[in-house]
Amino acid sequence: MMASLFSIFEPSSSILWLPLNWLSTFLGLVFLPYMFWASPSRWAVIWHKLNMTLHQEFSNILGTKHKKSTILFISLFSFIVFNNALGLLPYVFTSSSHLVMTLSLALPLWLTFMVYGWWAHTKHMFAHLVPQGTPVLLMPFMVLIESISNIIRPGTLAVRLMANMTAGHLLLTLLSSNGPSVSYYMLIVLFIAQILLLILESAVAVIQSYVFAVLSTLFASEIN
Template identity: 55%
Template sequence: MMTNLFSIFDPSTTIMNLSLNWLSMLTGLMFVPFMYWFSPNRFSWLWFKMINILHLEFKILLNNNKSGLTLTMITLFSMIMMNNFLGLFPYIFTSTSHIASNISIALPLWITFMLYGWIVNYNHMFVHLVPQGTPAVLMPFMVCIETISNIIRPLTLTVRLTANMIAGHLLLTLLGNTGPMMNLITINGLISTQFTLLVLEGAVAIIQAYVFAILITLYSSETY
């Protein structure tokens, strides 16, 4: 039962033993109208308005330093949000529901920030290992705790995004599998519930992309 249930997240479309499901990470570009790139319209105005709001918020988190890094975070947010949304459509592979996909995003960014911090600003990185006001007796323990919490950051980012995307999809799948066993009256309630959950999953797709980008930004702000 559980194997069949989780098999909806497994790559299955292959040609010559080459998985094609991961190409869904690029299919989001097909949904962008061509006129978006050439002339102003309502869609581009709305998108640029959202990007400007994110830019200002990321800039505040970075203490108005390294403002060029906001472009990376906005791109990260856009990519994750688009992949989350695409996973809500039928027969489209949800790449963000796989740990392999999410860890490949979180781990390189975390390693880059850590290398930059320890090479360029190592005194500041050492200061972060001991919170201000910590008694001298507890300092060795705080260093161990802070070091462990720092090391597991990419894992927590990955598991948070993966678990939230899987939970909603599993709930929709479980409710959908009960449809053939229902009568005409109860199935109308099921359809209403599924529609409500689908709207909720759309909100989750935006929120999880935003949380991922915000946490990466906060982690980067600790390196200088």
């Protein structure tokens, strides 16, 4: 039963060796507004204001010295939010609901931060393993706990995004599958519940993209 439920999220259509469902990952690039018109559209103005807001917030986290690095995290937010939003459309594959996709985003970021931190700021990374004011007897345990928390960071980032996107889609699928077997009045209630859940999923798509980008920025700020 559970295998058949989760199978709806698996890519199925393909041409030769190329899975067509994964091409939806790059469809978000089509919706990026162009900035070269004489008079920008409202969509371009809204997107520019959103980028400026994210740039200001990420700059406060990273510090003024590394404020130019915010383009990486703004691009990451844009990529995830478009994939999450496109996944709400019928017959569009949601790549962000797969652990392969989310882990491919989180693991390289975390690995890059760790390699750079241990190479350029070795003393700071060692000092970060023992919080200030830790008793001497607890230092070995704190080193172990901090090391484990650092290692599982990419996994928690990936699983958080994947689980939130999968849970909403799975709940929508379960509710819609009961439509043919319920009465007329229950069908109206089910329809209203589906609309409310779809609105909630739209908010989750934006929030989870923001959380992923902010946590990645926080991990980078610890290195710097």
